[in-house]
Amino acid sequence: MARARVLVVEDEVVVALFLEDLLTESGYAVAGVVSHLSDALSHPPDYDLAILDVHLNGRTVFDFAERLAARGTPFIFATGYGERGIPERFSDRPVLQKPYRPDDLYRALARLAAQADA
């Protein structure tokens, strides 16, 4: 199987870099790193999974999440708010509470990749 391509949506540059490292170190390909909602929306859909920071420079990522859901692209929320900040309609989506351990991220990604393959 080809390496799963992951889109990183994260506005904190250090965290984004760290995430990039974590992903590449564990065999994922990074399709792109964006820090604005508009960039996320206009990004070509050349990725299999996405990691979505909920709050992007004062805006929420939910519009983009809707689009991914409609398209059938699996995604993970990463947020400092915890699950309380996630709308009801996304309640079945995995949420990583920041800061999260690399292992938590890998587990969540593995589950998503399994979904994407199936």
Add this chain to the structure above:
Amino acid sequence: MDFLRQGGQMGAAMRAFDWSATSLGRPEGWSQSLRTCLRILLASRQPMWVWWGSDLINLYNDAYLPIIGGKHPAALGRPARQVWAEIWDQIKDRIAAAMNGQASYSEAELLVMNRNGYDEETYYTFSFSPVPQEDGSIGGIVCASTDDTDRVVGARRLALLREIASRTWEADTVEDVYRLAARALASDPHDMPFALLYRVAGPDRAVLAAGPHAGHPAAPRQLKLDAAAAWPVQEVFATAARRMVTLAGRFGAPHGALPRGPWAAAPDTAMLLPLSTSADATPGGVLILGVNPCRRLGDDGFEAFAALVARQIALGVAGTESFEAERERARSADSLALEIEHRRRVERQQNALLDELNHRVKNTLATVQAMAMQTLKSADRPARDAFIARLFALSSQHDLLTLDSWEGASFEGVVRRALRPWREEERTRFTVDGPAVHLDPKRALALGMGFHELATNAAAYGALSNDTGLVTVSWTLDGDGKRLKLRWQEEGGPPVTAPSRKGFGLRLVEHGLGRELSGVVSLDFAPGGLVCEWVMKLP
């Protein structure tokens, strides 16, 4: 005597009258002017009289009989001054003027006549017209009058009812209704020279609700609902029916000291009326009114009027009570809704603020974590892991506080959360037991970090470093719940030896937290297992 030929009853009376005993003398000698006047008078359906000669001898027609009342027949042929002694002072100037050739016209004038054995309030519109004789002198006065009494009294009563209704309409409270009704009643004391309003204030008493006459013996501030009370209100409440009371002697000799209104005499009768909107409703109060002494009871609708007054006041009270009840409901519902809404808003704001704060803290921690991982990539792995573990301990305790909206956390929650990374699914390594203690955020965070360090140390060297060790965390409260004593005890681990040099974690526990929590920390490296005891004051 053809000028007395017609005229019904009065014509006959005049013909039969012995005029020779009067200053007019026998009718045969009466002047043409007088004859003409009498001819007109006796033919008229308008109440009329003629006062003639220097004595103003009184002659009147059939239509005038109801006006002169009980004074007839004695009034015929008598000097007007004697007939109308009670009103003479009031009209004498106009009489004199008329005898001087000057006519007058008076409209709806109050004349308190005593024609039926009592002073009676009457209203007349009348004109005094001088009657000149052949020689140009004034022989007498002819008067046509109209009885306005019913019209005036009726209009006055209607106005008073309207006044009560319009004033009490604006009332907000029952007290206001009574007060405003009393003020309305006082605005026209003709029918009710005094009026007292008592409001039921318990099973055994009524209180003076409106006190224009407070202090008067007839207006005590309180009325017991018993037979000995100044007014027999008990009976009124019991029967819900009005009652007449004779005032003479009731309040000592001078019942004349009672308010008289516009009248020369005080009321001699009072009427007590229940204040209720219907016959079967329990009266909420009683109206005590002095009856206009210048009206005869029973013949002019006074009682019906008094009943309407009482009903109008009762309606005002009822309206206010339902309004009050309604408004009270509205007010309490409103204030409750406002209170709830206010709390919700404050809570929302607080939650939003805490969410925002937490979000920033968490993102900052995530950033710190990322920086540490990058920076420590080449450093030794244990150091990196220890750092990350500490970071997560802090983050985890932070979550606990966030759950409680930063109002603090339970001690047990802090302990369990701190030990969570070392929890094993197959067996219980920890015993956590103690009374409920609430920790403020500062102590919760500090203790959380402390337990993290103790657990880290235990995992490296103590009870959590083998498969058999156990950790017991217990605590007690004393000194009125102001002193927390807690104990971390390890057992079953490898034999303990005191370290030659304490690491950062234990130093943090021993000194840092001791200082931060204004407490005392003792670390005992007992061979069977590490014992750490903290004593701290709670706020």
